[in-house]
Amino acid sequence: MLFDVVGLVDEPSALAIASVIRGLDPQAEVATDVDRGRLLANGLFSEKRVTETLRAAGYPTSVAPLHAEGTTCCGGCS
Secondary structure (H helix, E strand, O other): EEEOOOOOOOOOHHHHHHHHHHHHHOOOEEEEOOOEEEEEOOOOOHHHHHHHHHHOOOEEEEEOOOOOOOOOOOOOOO
């Protein structure tokens, strides 16, 4: 699942956000892109749970839009 996260701007915020996600699922796969404010998270949780939990932690979050071809990616493409 790919998300846009307000406040994901540096390494400390990336670590804090990863910690919040791993609080939902300790085995979650988490990748962040601070240049784009993007979070890739896969685990035992829903998109709604991620957005609600990150908002409660002070990071307004939305599901990233689908690409034109109808898929999301890790956020690494340009």
